[in-house]
Amino acid sequence: MIDQETYKQFKIVGKVLTDHRYNTSHSGNISMRAGGKILIKRRGAMLGFLEPEDIIETDLYQADSGIMLSSTETDVHRQIYLNTDAMAVIHAHNPFCVILSLIEDEITCLDAEGIYMYRKIPIIEVDNPAGPTDAAREVPKVLKNYPIAVVRAHGVFAKGNTLYDALQNVTGAEQSAMFRYYTMLTGKPLKRDYSEEKHFSEW
Amino acid sequence: MPYGMNSKVLKINLSSEKIVEEDIDEEILENYLGGRGLGIKLFTDSVPKNIDPLSGENVLIFSIGPLTGSVAPTSGRFSLVTKSPLTNTIFHSNSGGFWGPFFKKCGYDCLNITGKLSSDNEGYLLIDGYDKIEIKDAKNLWGLKTSDALTEIQKIEGKNCQILCIGPAGENLVRISSIMNQANRAFGRGGVGAVMGSKNLKAIVVKSGNKEFEVKNKEHLKKLRINAIDKIKVVPITSQGLALFGTAALVKVINQFGMFPVKNFQAAYTESNKIDLVSGEALREKYLEGNEGCYNCIIRCGRMTNTGEKKGKGPEYESLWALGPSTGIFDLKTITHANYLCNDYGLDTISTGSTIACGMELSQCGLLNESSLKFGNNEVLCDLIEKIALKQEIGSDLAEGSLRLSKKYNGESYAMQVKGMEIPAYDPRGxxxxxxxxxxxxxxxxxxxxxxxxxxxxxxxxxxxxxxxxxxxxxxxxxxxxxxxxxxxxxxxxxxxALGFEFQARFLSIILDKKIxxxxxxxxxxxxxxxxxxxxxxxxxxxxxxxxxxxxxxxxxxxxxxxxxxxxxxxxxxxxxxxxxxxxxxxxxxxxxxxxxxxxxx
Structure with a gap:
């Protein structure tokens, strides 16, 4: 069973994601590395109301019988850990990120916080956006160089040193996407396009 | 005739050796579909009150369903209905493999076997396509273990056939005997092997007929299948867990929830260093040679194993538990060999392990004086299994199942059963x-x-x-x-x-060409x-x-x-x-x- 302190982190992060309406009642998953293992949300559990037995332990390097309980996207998390510097991973269905992924090839941040944190948020195209197989192959490639990426029409995968760190990337990216979306909605030209000045295309 | 079914029942009276074919009323198929439902309906329509399950009056009904043999994933299964000699209840069971699709291609939905062959005239049944039915001599097969019987039958009938077969346990009317489906799959529970044994019927061999599976909208069916397979590939249980570790993937999971019974349900949790000895991971690492699936299955949970001394199939989760931790045994090789032996003798692994565990607890409490019945005694497990199948010494008591055993030794509360059938590997308190x-x-x-x-x-x-x-x-x-x-x-x-129940409704609607x-x-x-x-x-x-x-x-x-x-x-x-x-x-x-x-x- 998981220790109380770790459980508390999962519970808080799960609740924030649900309260922000980044997920449906049961979707989304969060995990952290822990001593050669992955601690990950249980499949079918409600992210906003996690209990200690909803945090499942599974092997970091290969599938084990924990797969019977762990999140559907466990393989994506595992590949992110094995191929990037991630210590924690969050997958959420951020609405504004998903909306922009339907019409753009990357999300260029317009707000100062977003520019400071991300500059641009890559969008990944996969054949089967709802399935973990393609995402497990493609998402780690992008997260090697970015803290967060969006799988088109699906949702974001964010990494961090801790769960809270990854949470900040999820919420920060969503806020930048929201600013961009509403700005686009006005139909008016930007007074100043920070993204152009910072050579975002090379970022 | 509705799509997806043949609307024919093949009736065989072994006493008179009369073989007839009858039409199945369309209304019955509408109300009961096929498989278990069809079997239950035909059984309850024909069997009188309070028959002895081991008499000629009992009926064995094997039946396929509208999805059997179709392109719907995992559609290789078929059902058995009879009255159980273990529970005296109505009994249904189902099994995978390929027998069901083979039988369906012979043009029948249902095989209804009643009566019994004489005890000096043991036989096996051959179904070699539509209207080619024969009861053949099995005197030379009687007494053989299932693997040997399969080999001998294949020498006669060729390898392109599917075989249901009982072992010595069924022949000896052991109440916890099974009907084996090829070498490793089974109609496992309820003592159905004894029903077949009581009919002096060693095997039922089916060769694939040439009746094609008729569907009106094949393209629609193909699309639904692709959609279904996509879903099966997404869910970790079906795409990874069962394929990698078989059903034994559940060992650590169920233990984690404090529901993995030990020593006849006296406890339900084992420390991790010990549970690791019998986990799905351990089975994979030590003995797994490959995995296999039934007809039209992409999950492929079946285990092909090799301990270095012996080769065989399994064990599956329930078998591993019943023959292992339930009896206090955590030696994976012993458990695997015991599982092979149960398959060979035609014994239900769950009831066999649980009845031995019951005997061990009776012995622990001083109600049964039998030195071999001690929890954790690796040395005697295979010997006990053999004695059960052959009804020798203490094996003749164990062969009756845990309820009858415990009653005999005045310890009914030590039988972990309901209605006479032993409880599987999930402690109900969890x-x-x-x-x-x-x-x-x-x-x-x-x-x-x-x-x-x-x-x-x-x-x-x-x-x-x-x-x-x-x-x-x-x-x-x-x-x-x-x-x-x-x-x-x-x-x-x-x-x-992986698939919601709506998928079954959709598959059925397309196959029957009718909205269900x-x-x-x-x-x-x-x-x-x-x-x-x-x-x-x-x-x-x-x-x-x-x-x-x-x-x-x-x-x-x-x-x-x-x-x-x-x-x-x-x-x-x-x-x-x-x-x-x-x-x-x-x-x-x-x-x-x-x-x-x-x-x-x-």
Whole structure:
């Protein structure tokens, strides 16, 4: 069973994601590395109301019988850990990120916080956006160089040193996407396009 | 004739050696689909009250369903219905492999075997396509273990056939014997092997006929199959867990929830260093040579194993548990060899292990004086299995199953059974909905007729509180009805982890070329389940039999994640009877029977 302190982190992060309406009642998953293992949300559990037995332990390097309980996207998390510097991973269905992924090839941040944190948020195209197989192959490639990426029409995968760190990337990216979306909605030209000045295309 | 079915039953009376073919009424297929439902309907229509299950009056009904042999994933299954010599209840069982699709291609839906061959004239049945049926001499096969019998039959009939076969246990009328389906799959539970043995019938061999599976809209069916396979590939249980570790993937999972029974359910949690010895991972690492699947299955949960000394199939989760930790044994090689031996003798691994465990506890308590029956005694396990199959020494008592054994030695409370059938590998104190299913299942303690562990533990499709009471009856009602439908279509329950029940309705609608809704199917499932109940009531079963051993009601577990829990069965049952529309004595009401177009059985 998981220790109380770790459980508390999962519970808080799960609740924030649900309260922000980044997920449906049961979707989304969060995990952290822990001593050669992955601690990950249980499949079918409600992210906003996690209990200690909803945090499942599974092997970091290969599938084990924990797969019977762990999140559907466990393989994506595992590949992110094995191929990037991630210590924690969050997958959420951020609405504004998903909306922009339907019409753009990357999300260029317009707000100062977003520019400071991300500059641009890559969008990944996969054949089967709802399935973990393609995402497990493609998402780690992008997260090697970015803290967060969006799988088109699906949702974001964010990494961090801790769960809270990854949470900040999820919420920060969503806020930048929201600013961009509403700005686009006005139909008016930007007074100043920070993204152009910072050579975002090379970022 | 409806699409998907042949509408023919093949009836064989072994006493008279009369073989006839009859049409199946279309209304029966509409109301009962096929498989379990069809078998239950034909069985209850024909079998008189209180027959001896081991007499010629008992009937073995093997039947396929509308999805059997189709492109729907995991559609290789077929069903058996009979009266159990272990429980005296009506009994249904289903098995995978390839026999079902082969039989369907012969042009029949149902094989109905009654009567018995004379004891000096043992035989086997050959179905070599439509209207090519023969009862053949099996005197040279009688007494052979199943693997040897398969080899000998294949020498005669060729390798392109599928074989159901009993071993020495079935021949010796052991009440916990099974009917093996090829070398490794089985109609495992309820002592159905003894029913076949009582008929002096060693095997049923089927060669594939040439009847094609007719579907009006093949393209639509193909698209649905692709959609279904995409889903199966997404869900980790079906795409990875079962393929990599087999059903033994559950060992550590169930232990984690404090539900993995040890030493005849005296405990339900094992420390990690010990559980690792018998986990799915250990089986994979030490002995797995490859995995295999049934007809049209992409999950491929079957284990092909090699211990270095012997090769064979399995063990699966329940077998590994029953022959291992249930008897206090954690040596994987011993367990694997014991599993091979059960397959070879044609024994139900669950009931065999659990009955031995019961004997061990009787011995522990001083009620049974038998030195070999000691928990954790690796040395004697295989020897005991052989003695059970051959009914030798203490084996003749164990061969009767745990309830009869415990009664003989004045220790009935040590038999972990319901209605005479041994409880599988999930301690009911850790999942109350699952506990209720054990109590009310029509065939005795059964994990397959309403597998609430899926929701209560595996969170599939969604997690529910495993210790809550309110609403569990409703969920069980739904799951039992769904399960009756799956057993009637016939498909493997494992696809249910990936595909919603709506997929079964869609597959069936396309195959029958008729719109069938989920609600229609649930009603069919309810009809099947209720008819089973009516049969058991006629045979004298009352609500008193909807119970659990005292241990689960009074003795809380001392360790693990289900610590301090006992099953609140009374509360669960009260609600369940209401949900089922049964009266307080567990008898279906007139109103229910009218709605389901059923009549009480005379």
């Amino acid at each position: 999942a109350f909905g699952h506990a209720l299913n054990y109590a009310v299942s029509s065939r005795g303690a059964c994990h397959l007729t309403g597998f609430l562990v899926a929701l209560e533990v595996l969170g599939a499709p969604k997690k529910i509180d495993r210790f809550s009471v309110r609403g569990k009856s409703d969920l069980l009602y739904l799951k039992q009805n769904q399960s009756a439908v799956e057993d009637s279509l016939v498909v493997c329950k494992f696809v249910g982890y 809704s989920i609600t229609d199917l649930i009603t069919i499932g309810e009809r099947i389940f209720t008819l089973e109940r009516l049969f058991n009531i006629r045979e004298g079963f009352s609500s008193k039999k909807d119970s659990l051993p005292k241990r689960f009601l009074e003795n809380p577990l001392q360790e693990g994640a289900s610590k301090n829990r006992v099953v609140p069965l009374k509360d669960l049952l009260q609600e369940y009877y209401k949900v089922r529309n049964w009266n307080e004595n567990g008898i279906p009401t007139d109103e229910l029977l009218e709605r389901l177009s059923l009549k009480r059985l005379d």
